Amino acid sequence: MLFRMIRGAxxxxxxxxxxxxxxxxxxxxxxxxxxNVMLDVGDKVNQELKTYGANITVKPKASSLLSDxxxxxxxxxxxxxxxxxxxxxxxxxxxxxxxxxxxFAPFLNTQAALPAGEEVTVVGTWFNHHLDLPxxxxxxAGVASxxxxxxxxxxxWLDEQTDLAAREIMVGTAxxxxxNLHAGDTLxxxxxxxxxxxxxxGIYDAGGDADDQIYASLDLVQLLSDRENKVxxxxxxxxxxxxxxxxxxxxxxxALLSASDYExxxxxxxxxxxxxxxxxxxxxxxxxxxxxxxxSEGAILDKTQLLMILITAxxxxxxxxxxxxxxxxxxxxxxQEIGLLKAIGAHDRAITGAVIAEILITAxxxxxxxxxxxxxxxxxxxxxxxxxxxxxxxxxxxxxxVLISLVTIAGSMPAIRMVLRLRPAEVxxxxx
Amino acid sequence: MSKRKMYLxxxxxxxxxxxxxxxxxxxxxxxxxxxxxGLVTIYYDVPRQMSAQFRNYGANMxxxxxxxxxxxxxxxxxxxxxxxxxSLVGATPYRYVRLDMVSRQQSFTTAGTDFEQVQKTSPYxxxxxxxxxxxxxxxxxxxxAGTIGxxxxxxxxxTYKPAVMADAQDLAAQRVPGxxxxxxxxxxxxxxxxxxxxxxxxxxxxxxxxxxxxxxxxFGGRCAEPEFTNRFIGKTLPLTxxxxxxxMSGATVTSEAVVQALNxxxxxxxxxxxxxxxxxxxxTGILETGGEEEAYAFISLADMDAMTGEAGKLDVTExxxxxxxxxxxxxxxxxxxxxxxxxxRLVKRVTRSETTVLGKLxxxxxxxxxxxxxxxxxxxxxxxxxxxxxxxxxxGLRKALGASDNSIRGEFLGEGMFLGLLGGVLGALLGFVFAxxxxxxxxxxxxxxxxxxxxxxxxxxxxxxAASCLLPIRRAVAIDPALVLKGE
Numbered sequence: 001m002l003f004r005m006i007r008g009a010x011x012x013x014x015x016x017x018x019x020x021x022x023x024x025x026x027x028x029x030x031x032x033x034x035x036n037v038m039l040d041v042g043d044k045v046n047q048e049l050k051t052y053g054a055n056i057t058v059k060p061k062a063s064s065l066l067s068d069x070x071x072x073x074x075x076x077x078x079x080x081x082x083x084x085x086x087x088x089x090x091x092x093x094x095x096x097x098x099x100x101x102x103x104f105a106p107f108l109n110t111q112a113a114l115p116a117g118e119e120v121t122v123v124g125t126w127f128n129h130h131l132d133l134p135x136x137x138x139x140x141a142g143v144a145s146x147x148x149x150x151x152x153x154x155x156x157w158l159d160e161q162t163d164l165a166a167r168e169i170m171v172g173t174a175x176x177x178x179x180n181l182h183a184g185d186t187l188x189x190x191x192x193x194x195x196x197x198x199x200x201x202g203i204y205d206a207g208g209d210a211d212d213q214i215y216a217s218l219d220l221v222q223l224l225s226d227r228e229n230k231v232x233x234x235x236x237x238x239x240x241x242x243x244x245x246x247x248x249x250x251x252x253x254x255a256l257l258s259a260s261d262y263e264x265x266x267x268x269x270x271x272x273x274x275x276x277x278x279x280x281x282x283x284x285x286x287x288x289x290x291x292x293x294x295x296s297e298g299a300i301l302d303k304t305q306l307l308m309i310l311i312t313a314x315x316x317x318x319x320x321x322x323x324x325x326x327x328x329x330x331x332x333x334x335x336q337e338i339g340l341l342k343a344i345g346a347h348d349r350a351i352t353g354a355v356i357a358e359i360l361i362t363a364x365x366x367x368x369x370x371x372x373x374x375x376x377x378x379x380x381x382x383x384x385x386x387x388x389x390x391x392x393x394x395x396x397x398x399x400x401x402v403l404i405s406l407v408t409i410a411g412s413m414p415a416i417r418m419v420l421r422l423r424p425a426e427v428x429x430x431x432x
Numbered sequence: 433m434s435k436r437k438m439y440l441x442x443x444x445x446x447x448x449x450x451x452x453x454x455x456x457x458x459x460x461x462x463x464x465x466x467x468x469x470g471l472v473t474i475y476y477d478v479p480r481q482m483s484a485q486f487r488n489y490g491a492n493m494x495x496x497x498x499x500x501x502x503x504x505x506x507x508x509x510x511x512x513x514x515x516x517x518x519s520l521v522g523a524t525p526y527r528y529v530r531l532d533m534v535s536r537q538q539s540f541t542t543a544g545t546d547f548e549q550v551q552k553t554s555p556y557x558x559x560x561x562x563x564x565x566x567x568x569x570x571x572x573x574x575x576x577a578g579t580i581g582x583x584x585x586x587x588x589x590x591t592y593k594p595a596v597m598a599d600a601q602d603l604a605a606q607r608v609p610g611x612x613x614x615x616x617x618x619x620x621x622x623x624x625x626x627x628x629x630x631x632x633x634x635x636x637x638x639x640x641x642x643x644x645x646x647x648x649x650x651f652g653g654r655c656a657e658p659e660f661t662n663r664f665i666g667k668t669l670p671l672t673x674x675x676x677x678x679x680m681s682g683a684t685v686t687s688e689a690v691v692q693a694l695n696x697x698x699x700x701x702x703x704x705x706x707x708x709x710x711x712x713x714x715x716t717g718i719l720e721t722g723g724e725e726e727a728y729a730f731i732s733l734a735d736m737d738a739m740t741g742e743a744g745k746l747d748v749t750e751x752x753x754x755x756x757x758x759x760x761x762x763x764x765x766x767x768x769x770x771x772x773x774x775x776x777r778l779v780k781r782v783t784r785s786e787t788t789v790l791g792k793l794x795x796x797x798x799x800x801x802x803x804x805x806x807x808x809x810x811x812x813x814x815x816x817x818x819x820x821x822x823x824x825x826x827x828g829l830r831k832a833l834g835a836s837d838n839s840i841r842g843e844f845l846g847e848g849m850f851l852g853l854l855g856g857v858l859g860a861l862l863g864f865v866f867a868x869x870x871x872x873x874x875x876x877x878x879x880x881x882x883x884x885x886x887x888x889x890x891x892x893x894x895x896x897x898a899a900s901c902l903l904p905i906r907r908a909v910a911i912d913p914a915l916v917l918k919g920e
Contacts, residue, residue, distance in 0.1 A: 016818070023814045030807045037800065048792050051785040052489065057722065149784035207780025290722040295556040296488035303485050304793060306874045307478070311471065311797075314866060315804045318467045322811030325460045329818040332453065377803050385796045418452075 016330060020359065021366035023326045027319030028370025028404050033377035034312040035396045040378075041308045044386045045301055046239045050102055051148045054235035055293040056275055060084050061284045083108075083230035086218065088282050092236065093133050095277040100239040100269050105129075105142045106218055107233045110225040113190040114179055122169070122189065122214045124221025127160045143215070146237060147206065155183030155202030158217065166219045168201040172211035176203045189214075191224025236278065236287070240271040242298030247272050251289075320403065324411025327359060331415035335422060343424040352416050356409060363408045371400060443846050457819045458855050461893050464812040465859020466866060469889040471801040473867035473882055478797050481875040482790055483754050487521045490554045491750035492782040493760065501773035503746040511774035512751075514766035519759070521752040522552025527736050528747050531590040531729070533580060534623055534646065534710075540576050542590065542729045544736025547571070553752040557725070560584065561717030567735055570713035573726040577718045584715055590729075591624060591646075591710040592739040606698045607669055609635045615697030616709070619644065619689035620652050626705050627693040629664070640664045642690055643705040652686030660687070670695040700741070709739055751776075757787045809892075813900030816851075820844065821904035824911070831913040841905055848901035852894030860889035 060082035084106070092104055108124040126142035133139070144157050154176075158168050169189070171181050181187070185200045198216070205211065222228050243251075250257055250265045251272035257265060265273055271294045275287035334355070341351050375392065382390035495511055497503035505525065512523060527544040547563045561584035564571055570590075572582060582588055594616065606613060611631050619625040623646035632638040640661040644653050654660065663677045671691050673679055679687035713735075719725060737743045753760060760778055767776035823844075830840055864881060871879040 019814055019818060023811055026807045026810050026814075030804060033803060034800070037796075041796070045789070045793070048789045049785075051788050053781060053785075149781045151780075205780075207778065207784075288722045291556040291558055292490055292554075292721065292723060294722070295558075296486070296490075299488050300482070300485050300789070303482065303874055307474075307797075307870065308800075310870045310874065311474070311800060311804070314467060314470060315808075318463050318804070318808050319811065321463045322460060322808065322815065325456050325463075326811070326815045326818055329453065329456050329815060329822070333818065333822045381796065381799045381803070385792055385799060 016333075017358075017362050020326060020330055021362045021369070024323050024363050024366030024404060024408065025370035025373060027323040027407070028367045028400055029372075029374030029377060030315050030319045030370075031400050031403055032371050032374025032396055033381070034308075034315050034374075035399060036375065036378035036390050036393055037381050038305075038308040038312045039393045039396070040382070040390045042301060042305050043239070044382070044388070044390075045304045046297070047102075047388075048386065049297045049300060050237050050239075052293050052297070053146055053148075054104075054237045055240065055271060055290050055297065056236040056238055056278065056287055057290055058084065058234040058236060058278055058282060058285050058287045060232070061286050082284060083227065083232055084234060084282060084285055086222075086229045086231050089231070089234065090131055090133050091281040092234075092278060093131075093137070093139065094135065095274070095281055096266065097238070097269050097274050097277060100274065102237045102239060103141050103145050104234055104236040105146050106231040107235065108218060108221050108225075108227065108231050110191055110221050110227075112192075112214070112224055115187050116179060118179065120175060120212070120214055122191070122216055122221055122224065123210075124216055124218040126218060127158045127165075127215075129160050129218075146235060149207070150210075151205040153203045153205050155200065158201040158215070160217060164199070165217050166223075167196070167198050169198045169214050169216040169220070170202045170204055171200055172213050172215075173203055173205045174211040175213065176200075189216075189224065191221075193226035194224055196220060196224060234282070234285075236274075238271070238274050239269060240274060240294065240297070241269045242302050243270060243272070243294075246270075250276075316403065320407045323404070323407045327408050327411035328415040331355060331359075331412050332419060335419045338416075338419045339422065339424040342420070348420050351420065352413075355416055356412060359408050359412050360405065363404055367401065367404045370404075371397065374400075439843065439846065442843055443850055453819050453822070454851065457816055457851050457897075458858075460812050460815040461851055461855025461897055462859045462862065464808045464896065465856045465889045465893045466862040467808045467859075468805055468892060469860040469863030469885050470866040470870075471804060471863075472885060472888075473864060473879060474870055475794075475797050475801045476882060477867070477871060477879050479756075479790060479794055480754075481871065481877065481879075482793055483756075483786075484521075484875070484877075486786045486790065487752050487754055488555050489782050489786065490556060490779075491524070491752050492779050492786065493751040493753050493763070494777050494779060495749040495751065495767070495774050496777060498773050498775050503748065503774065505744045505746060507772045507774050508746060508749045510772040511767045511770050511776070514770050515751070515753060515763050519754045521754055522549045523752075524549040524553045524750045525733060525746045526748050526750065527733065527740075527745055528728075529592060529736070529740060531592055531739070532622075533588055534591050534621075535589060536580050537622065538580055540579075540727065540729060542731060542736075544731055544733040546733060547730070550730070553750050554721075556721065558720040559717040560720065561715070564716045564730070564732060567732060568711055568713055569716045569732070571717045571719050571730040572715050573719045573721075573728045573730075575726040576729055577715075582715050584717060586715045587712055588715060589710060589712045590731075590739075593618075593624060594740070603670075603696065603698070607631060607635055608699070609633050611699050612702070613669075613694070613697035614700035615693040615695075617689040617693035617696065619647050619686045623647060624709065625652070625655070625686060625689040625693055626709065627690055627697065628700070629669075629694055629697060635668065637664050637667050637669070637694075640694070644686055644690075645705075646710070647683075647686050651683045652689075655680050655683055655686045655690055660690075664694070669697075708741065711735055711739060757783060809896050812893075812896055816848065816897055816900035817904050820848070820901050821908070824904075824908040827905070827908040828911070828913040828915075831909070837909045840909055841902075844901050844905045845898050848897040849894045852897030853890055855897070856890035856893035857886070859893060860886045863889065 086106060089104070089106055092101055105126045110122050110124070111119050112122045113119055128140045128144045129142045130140055131138060142160065153173055158165060158170050176182070181200050183200050183202055186197060188195055188197050198220070222230065246261060246265055247270035250270070254262060254265065254276055271289040275289060278287040279285050338351055378390040382388060495508055508525060524545055528541055530539050531542040532539045550557065551563065559571065570588065580588065609631055610633060612628060613631065614628045616624045616626045625647060626643040627640060629640045630638045642656040642661055644656045647653050647655070660680045667676055671677055671694060673688055673691045677691065713731065719730065753763065755763065760783055764776045764778060767774060827840055867879050871877060
């Protein structure tokens, strides 16, 4: 009998029930969309912040105090006594947080003479180096994406995946103007150990010191200065979690942490944990966070996430109120029907059960439709803002389900109670 | 009773009589308006607030001297007049020189700067200990601290060795009759010897003072005594030791230094002594940045001026400006227009990335706002529709009593718009409170009230309320009153 009543109510009042289902669908889609975006916004913004460049630098342990402090006049790293090994670079993608390492590039500097005799710093690095990892994956790493703020004024980025790469260079705009170099020009670079004829692949504007330098492939610089397989620094761009207290304590000395703290720290993508893991795989290295990038990223990420949480909370409250409002209105509208049921002897509990069952069925239909609609909204936002899909988070489903059922029940209960309190005769007479 | 009065009375009476239903409608419009005004306020304020967060990345503009000009504090001040004060987060002057730590035979680049400003333009600097606050205090980069082995609270004595002028013609030009000349040169153990000499009217040396306090006292220290300094009186620069003057016995190295210092001396205001060029600093903090700053030391500009004897000279000034890319470009031009001999350059890495990320964030908030608004407005109108369609019976009764369709429409629209007005005002204020809460919680600063938003929120809520009334009224009006009244 109950089912028949419910079915009757659902189908007889098709228009009204559709309206409720529609509103619930809208509310559910809002909740789903916002929750999905909120849960994913951290990763997305983190990815965007990678345009600021590397947030970790790796140097040889015995390094480069000498070259950093005394070579300001320009010996270009000659005095450094220790180097990192190029063949170990692939190991960066084998650490615990390998998935979070977005990009990296090795650097090796040397001084070389232009044909006119001017001494310039030549920076050897990877541009879009193709790397096959021991894990069977492969990736393209290098400065082409780590230096996203560079403008290529002439020519194009040096393409390392062609055979010509070791005979090409990129020249900073200030140097290019001084030495009158243009894309396509050929010149001889004379390094400390060898000389090579090279072609200018492109002229870049970096807006900094690099404008006075030449960027060339690592192989070329190793050849010019006879330092095969050697690398003086590695810049790493990693997705990291903003630092907290634990991370700060760990950064000082991980050995002082308790076992469980150590576990938590090691298994969280704190910049200090990633640094620590890099030191474990690269022989004789010291990895340190570039504070300018790491700290600001933390601040911006925190703020964005908090902002999204609050906006999500507002829209959840908004959709909850909207749904419960409509449910209340629709129950009150049925005062006559409920009065009639009461007049022919239905118990309060039976009426309540029937009305709530009706509304919950409507809510289920609306909720499911709303979930997919909301997921569509999340994708729309993800695609148009970040150019990538928003990940589907399973935990959103129970949250939305609980939210919608709570809201519909909370919205209908007071209204039902109010209607039940009315005297059937009055209601039916229509004079309340 | 006039028609208008009756109309008003009908509207208000119907609102008051049906209090609970109208409360629902009002609540739903209120929510809609709250979300509208809250989100739009946040949307407009996000770039401003986020932009302040992005200043964590440090300076986005630097002031450099134009070719052939020495950057000075006066020039920088003149150039900075082109940048509005309220968008300027910080301006940090830097003067870089190499200072020697004689006791360790080390030397490193030291920057004279203003530490209050450093904390504004480089908030990411991590100082173990504290920033220097007064004179004779020094902040040491981590790498430097490691090399020379100093800790917070330790002392380090630093000496400034001025660059020596090498051109003989330039040096000769300094030797004007009556001038006071000052110079220094490395003596025993690379420690500096300072000399000053006054020339007489014919350009000959009238008096010489030697400060050899950094030399070994019983040997080189004796070069400061009149026995030695008197040997120079009446001589003409440049001098050769052993020919023009004899060396002090047992202090040949110091004697050579005195002669070399005199030969390379330049005009000066007052005699410079070792005490002026050497300061014993207290290390107040160790600087950790993960960048090249770790290989520098930082002292106050006052100490730097005292040590170099060149007041007001700067090498570069870092500015942190809270502005969009277009505004920054305009400021660069404005600085050039000031004609102060100063050129502004943007730190591309910072400005470019800031524009990208900020653009994305703004787009994100925009889309979220749009979606939330759309859905909320639909929610509001469905509730309004439910509330109005419930009154079909009333509409039927009116019609049966002879009311024209238009007067019914007018009355219901009036009611809806009245609710819209009330809910809109309420929501706009609530929304501002919400935006304020968000701003204080997220950004730690209050938000600006957008006065324009109040009429917009009210207008939108009235429009939504009116539009959502219209559909059910039209349906009710179209129906035969008899049917409606019968309850079908």
